[in-house]
Amino acid sequence: MRDDEEDTLFSGRGPLPEDLARVERALARLPLPPEPDWRAKPPRERRPQRVLWVAAAAAAIAVFAGVRLAGDAWDVRALAGSPTLGGLAFGGRVALGGRIATDAHSRARLDVKGLGTVELEPGSLLRRVPGRGAERKLALDHGTLHAVIVAPPRQFVVETPVGVATDLGCAYTLSVDASGHGRLQVTSGRVTFAREGFESFVPAGAWCPLLPRGVGVPRRDYATDAFLAAIAAWDGNHAPAALDTVLATAEASDAITLWHLLPRVGGDERERVAARIGALIEVPRDVSRARVLALEPAALDAWWAAIGMGEAAEWRAGPGKKQFPW
Amino acid sequence: MRRGTCELPEPVLPLDASLVASARRGDRAAFGTLYGRHARLVQAVLLARVPPDHVADLVQDVFLIAMDRLGALRDDSAFAPWLATIARRRAADWRRKRHDTVPLEEAMSESIGSDPDEARTARAAIEAIRSLPEAYRETLMLRFVAGLNGPEIAQRTGLTHGSVRVNLHRGVEMLRQRLREDESHA
Numbered sequence: 001m002r003d004d005e006e007d008t009l010f011s012g013r014g015p016l017p018e019d020l021a022r023v024e025r026a027l028a029r030l031p032l033p034p035e036p037d038w039r040a041k042p043p044r045e046r047r048p049q050r051v052l053w054v055a056a057a058a059a060a061i062a063v064f065a066g067v068r069l070a071g072d073a074w075d076v077r078a079l080a081g082s083p084t085l086g087g088l089a090f091g092g093r094v095a096l097g098g099r100i101a102t103d104a105h106s107r108a109r110l111d112v113k114g115l116g117t118v119e120l121e122p123g124s125l126l127r128r129v130p131g132r133g134a135e136r137k138l139a140l141d142h143g144t145l146h147a148v149i150v151a152p153p154r155q156f157v158v159e160t161p162v163g164v165a166t167d168l169g170c171a172y173t174l175s176v177d178a179s180g181h182g183r184l185q186v187t188s189g190r191v192t193f194a195r196e197g198f199e200s201f202v203p204a205g206a207w208c209p210l211l212p213r214g215v216g217v218p219r220r221d222y223a224t225d226a227f228l229a230a231i232a233a234w235d236g237n238h239a240p241a242a243l244d245t246v247l248a249t250a251e252a253s254d255a256i257t258l259w260h261l262l263p264r265v266g267g268d269e270r271e272r273v274a275a276r277i278g279a280l281i282e283v284p285r286d287v288s289r290a291r292v293l294a295l296e297p298a299a300l301d302a303w304w305a306a307i308g309m310g311e312a313a314e315w316r317a318g319p320g321k322k323q324f325p326w
Numbered sequence: 327m328r329r330g331t332c333e334l335p336e337p338v339l340p341l342d343a344s345l346v347a348s349a350r351r352g353d354r355a356a357f358g359t360l361y362g363r364h365a366r367l368v369q370a371v372l373l374a375r376v377p378p379d380h381v382a383d384l385v386q387d388v389f390l391i392a393m394d395r396l397g398a399l400r401d402d403s404a405f406a407p408w409l410a411t412i413a414r415r416r417a418a419d420w421r422r423k424r425h426d427t428v429p430l431e432e433a434m435s436e437s438i439g440s441d442p443d444e445a446r447t448a449r450a451a452i453e454a455i456r457s458l459p460e461a462y463r464e465t466l467m468l469r470f471v472a473g474l475n476g477p478e479i480a481q482r483t484g485l486t487h488g489s490v491r492v493n494l495h496r497g498v499e500m501l502r503q504r505l506r507e508d509e510s511h512a
Contacts, residue, residue: 001495010491012475026448027470032365033382038354199341291473294362298473
């Protein structure tokens with residue numbers, strides 16, 4: 001086997017030699033068994049004892065982590081007015097469990113130790129909350145923050161009432177109000193926004209609305225007015241007619257938006273979205289549309305890579321810390 | 327499907343961890359989504375070990391076992407490798423309880439797609455892959471049936487990238503040889 005064939009076989013990128021492509025086509029189309037009716041299967045009895053042990057262990061870990069992290073306080077500076085500190089905050093510094101509030105006339109800057117800065121606009125409430133491992137995490141309950149982060153990807157995380165923004169090395173503005181409406185605007189680098197296990201990839205030059213039930217699909221700042229109006233209409237009511245307009249006005253560079261629509265729509269609508277993506281950009285020929293329509297992770301990732309915004313694995317692991325290092 | 331203003335029906339790209347958490351709380355639709363995302367993975371793992379006509383039943387078995395044991399999964403994001411392990415064990419159980427004596431041609435008659443050329447290719451490829459040493463079988467099935475690339479195979483099997491690369495290289499060489507032999511015999 002030639003080296004380039006071996007690389008293609010391993011990486012999954014590029015066309016396979018014809019004999020292997022034929023095998024792949026045939027095997028990828030093997031019929032799957034019909035999906036069982038999962039609702040017909042009774043739920044298994046819960047085991048409360050185990051849950052209690054897990055909860056007790058988690059509480060012990062949380063207390064231990066809390067004690068350790070209390071000494072790691074971040075500097076806060078007033079940029080305007082008189083921001084107030086609360087919770088675990090002292091001497092102009094905020095520790096894990098502390099909070100910063102700005103009123104209608106005050107602004108504040110938070111030095112995220114070793115990672116960058118966060119500026120808080122008037123009318124905001126920001127808390128320091130525990131992250132996982134080396135992760136530094138804030139919770140924006142309401143208001144607006146501007147983050148400029150120079151740390152390695154995935155170390156700076158901001159949670160909001162409607163989802164979690166994870167920095168991949170970038171600058172962005174995040175706003176959310178008490179009703180759960182807001183906006184994530186990325187000005188450089190990349191941010192992922194996730195809610196209850198679903199994620200959006202938002203590159204520089206794109207933004208997405210935050211809505212009470214989650215994050216809207218990302219869209220380019222410089223998409224056509226017609227497309228932006230269409231996708232905004234779809235955000236609002238998910239009417240089939242709105243989707244028609246979205247698909248009709250989409251350009252190739254709007255494939256990023258359409259790709260995010262795939263898991264949000266079902267049946268015929270998903271087929272139409274997939275068909276439109278296939279018409280706008282060159283999608284991998286060795287990934288069947290049926291697999292994309294079934295939302296198979298590998299197939300969706302392959303289509304994402306075809307959009308030209310980097311590998312999905314990079315978005316999950318961060319560009320500086322590739323999951324696949326070759 | 328119409329919804330109220332400013333509401334989203336479904337968020338974007340589901341992650342296994344959240345789907346697993348939802349499924350554990352009794353959300354059957356979330357489990358159905360997990361099925362859609364990973365049925366090919368399970369099918370590939372099983373095809374490497376049991377005759378094709380038994381794979382459909384076993385795929386469903388594996389997911390039913392997984393549904394029952396979701397509480398035992400420690401890392402929700404590791405659902406796929408965990409599922410692959412269940413599939414391997416289920417295949418081993420099946421083999422222990424039943425000798426693998428079903429003639430392959432018969433066994434595959436109903437489990438291959440309807441296009442005659444494609445069915446012939448699929449039949450020959452499955453037969454050839456199943457005749458390879460065990461180390462190569464699953465890697466090739468994951469590559470060609472589940473459509474995973476090398477790193478994804480490594481993540482789901484626990485093999486190193488180097489091992490996957492070697493398995494793919496050597497496995498494909500042997501697969502090609504077997505297919506050539508089949509053609510010459512035909």
